[in-house]
Amino acid sequence: MQRKAQIKVDKLTYHYGTGPPVLKDISFEIEKGECIALIGQNGAGKTTLAKHFNGLHRPSSGKVYIDGTDTASMKVSELARKVGFVFQNPDHQIFHDTVAREVAFGLKNLRLSPREIEERTAAALEAVGLAEHRQTYPFNLSKGQRQRVALASVLAMRTEIIVLDEPTTGQDFRESVQIMEIVRKLNENGHTIIFITHDMSLVARYARRVLVLCRGEILADGDVRSVFAAPEILKKTYLRPPQITNLAQRLGRHSIPPGVLGVRELYELLVKMRREKIGCCN
Amino acid sequence: MALLEIENFSFSYPRSEQPALREINLKVEKGEFIGITGPTGAGKSTLTYCLNGIIPHFLGGSYQGRISLGGTSIFDLSPAQISRLVGSVFQDPEAQLISPEVEQEVAFGPENLGLPPAEIGKRIGKALELAGIPGLRNRPTANLSGGEKQRVAIAAALAMLPEILVLDEPTSELDPLGTDEIFKVLDILNKEHGMTIIMVEQKTEQLAAYASRILVFNEGRIALEGEPRQVFVRRRELEEIGVRIPQVARLAGLLGRYEGCALPLTVEEGHLYLESILRG
Numbered sequence: 001m002q003r004k005a006q007i008k009v010d011k012l013t014y015h016y017g018t019g020p021p022v023l024k025d026i027s028f029e030i031e032k033g034e035c036i037a038l039i040g041q042n043g044a045g046k047t048t049l050a051k052h053f054n055g056l057h058r059p060s061s062g063k064v065y066i067d068g069t070d071t072a073s074m075k076v077s078e079l080a081r082k083v084g085f086v087f088q089n090p091d092h093q094i095f096h097d098t099v100a101r102e103v104a105f106g107l108k109n110l111r112l113s114p115r116e117i118e119e120r121t122a123a124a125l126e127a128v129g130l131a132e133h134r135q136t137y138p139f140n141l142s143k144g145q146r147q148r149v150a151l152a153s154v155l156a157m158r159t160e161i162i163v164l165d166e167p168t169t170g171q172d173f174r175e176s177v178q179i180m181e182i183v184r185k186l187n188e189n190g191h192t193i194i195f196i197t198h199d200m201s202l203v204a205r206y207a208r209r210v211l212v213l214c215r216g217e218i219l220a221d222g223d224v225r226s227v228f229a230a231p232e233i234l235k236k237t238y239l240r241p242p243q244i245t246n247l248a249q250r251l252g253r254h255s256i257p258p259g260v261l262g263v264r265e266l267y268e269l270l271v272k273m274r275r276e277k278i279g280c281c282n
Numbered sequence: 283m284a285l286l287e288i289e290n291f292s293f294s295y296p297r298s299e300q301p302a303l304r305e306i307n308l309k310v311e312k313g314e315f316i317g318i319t320g321p322t323g324a325g326k327s328t329l330t331y332c333l334n335g336i337i338p339h340f341l342g343g344s345y346q347g348r349i350s351l352g353g354t355s356i357f358d359l360s361p362a363q364i365s366r367l368v369g370s371v372f373q374d375p376e377a378q379l380i381s382p383e384v385e386q387e388v389a390f391g392p393e394n395l396g397l398p399p400a401e402i403g404k405r406i407g408k409a410l411e412l413a414g415i416p417g418l419r420n421r422p423t424a425n426l427s428g429g430e431k432q433r434v435a436i437a438a439a440l441a442m443l444p445e446i447l448v449l450d451e452p453t454s455e456l457d458p459l460g461t462d463e464i465f466k467v468l469d470i471l472n473k474e475h476g477m478t479i480i481m482v483e484q485k486t487e488q489l490a491a492y493a494s495r496i497l498v499f500n501e502g503r504i505a506l507e508g509e510p511r512q513v514f515v516r517r518r519e520l521e522e523i524g525v526r527i528p529q530v531a532r533l534a535g536l537l538g539r540y541e542g543c544a545l546p547l548t549v550e551e552g553h554l555y556l557e558s559i560l561r562g
Contacts, residue, residue: 042428042457142322170373170454172321172484174524198457201529238459243487243549244529250553254560263529267536270556 004068005029006161006192007053011062014048022048024216025062032160035184035193037203037224040213041238046196047088049213050163053194054083066161081110084154088165088196090146091139093153099125099141100134103153110157124156128182144175151182162186164195168202180206201242204228204261212237225259283353284309285445285478286333291347292502293328293337302328304502305347310446315472315479317493317510319486321524324499326482330450332356333480335364352445365391369439371449375431375456384410384418384426384434391442405441412475413437414467429460433467440471446478447471453485461485465492487528490514490547498525511545
């Protein structure tokens with residue numbers, strides 16, 4: 001029997017109102033446990049596509065299936081149990097007067113017992129490093145902290161699939177790393193992760209597969225290494241691989257592979273090369 | 283005399299126990315491109331507010347020390363006077379554009395100066411040209427890309443013929459293309475037109491490539507300062523503060539062999555550096 005994809009997008013086309021299509025006949029599948037980066041320039045259709053996973057958008061034509069069920073037949077509340085969505089701007093989703101209440105909101109809608117709600121809220125706040133801010137008014141926190149409140153609200157729902165729309169935009173370096181390390185752990189614990197970003201070094205470090213969108217179509221879909229190894233394709237949507245990948249690609253004549261993803265990786269390749277060179281001369 | 287001079291300047295927001303800025307000393311000469319980076323809450327934005335008059339005119343607080351622009355204490359100037367001297371561009375392009383059309387947006391400042399229409403028209407043309415968007419003059423602002431909106435904001439600032447341009451994370455909401463557009467425009471403004479620029483930015487790879495001097499803020503102080511190479515060589519301190527080091531500089535730091543030649547910061551410099559290592 002064929003293995004069922006967790007998310008299946010089949011010939012999806014979408015347009016806002018009577019406007020031109022924002023997504024054009026897109027098809028792909030996502031398996032449980034994948035960690036996928038969705039990239040492309042602004043206006044490429046990344047957020048529009050992601051909002052189909054939790055039913056905020058419904059296909060104009062084509063289908064989106066979650067665990068084999070056509071989302072057209074599912075309510076947003078049903079989808080909310082399967083797919084968590086962290087919005088780009090936390091201030092668009094936070095509306096309670098304490099951090100704990102904000103995180104508990106979705107859980108109340110699931111009609112969980114007070115004990116279960118308390119347990120999940122505490123665990124989610126612990127996971128994002130905000131345990132001591134339970135009673136804090138969210139808008140007294142920094143933007144980075146509010147982003148983590150939004151993330152905790154989604155974590156608490158314990159959905160199998162988590163979508164994050166530019167989770168590190170407006171964050172400083174340390175906050176970005178903090179958020180992405182939480183995402184990494186979620187993925188290690190079996191959650192399927194789909195994140196939208198413009199930061200190619202985060203893609204290199206955290207994603208395994210990358211979907212490149214360009215004007216509503218999929219320009220490339222593959223493991224991060226092979227997609228970054230083809231900079232001429234990325235260029236079509238005005239992206240370029242991380243600085244270190246770019247540098248490695250200029251060293252092709254020294255037989256450095258074009259899909260280097262990290263500083264440490266290039267460093268080790270260079271050290272090995274030097275050792276071999278010295279070895280042959282001795 | 284330096285164009286901008288900050289002497290022993292400290293600032294605290296109302297009802298705040300910790301000062302946001304502590305004993306800042308800084309001299310900026312005409313034509314410099316100063317890049318400011320550092321973690322959230324380090325005082326970067328507060329400094330820009332002190333330069334463009336938001337502090338003390340719109341946000342209260344207490345300060346000590348002095349900031350002078352062209353020899354005049356900036357806190358003695360009215361908001362209108364400051365607006366002629368300091369051009370400001372903020373983080374969110376949506377929040378700062380107020381007019382439905384690009385031309386009106388750029389005209390807004392000069393109109394408030396009461397300039398004759400012919401002069402306003404000339405300034406708009408020149409400002410749009412400098413911002414690299416002469417073709418957008420009659421376009422509605424709502425349909426522009428993020429990079430275009432930020433360049434309209436830059437044009438609006440330039441139309442006031444400021445002495446200095448102050449930008450607070452202008453690329454944080456932009457995609458890579460928009461980010462490149464902003465850095466290219468700032469580079470041309472700085473190198474070809476001598477515009478003095480102060481830019482707060484998290485994207486250190488681009489900042490390292492374009493800024494003539496980098497300031498790293500931490501806990502209200504200038505923690506590190508110097509030419510990009512002098513700053514990004516200080517790996518341990520930068521990691522401690524939480525500043526992203528350009529990948530090429532991190533690689534060179536690991537290889538540890540740039541004595542005698544400068545620390546590479548860009549892909550081009552990294553390429554030359556590695557070729558010399560691989561040859562040697």
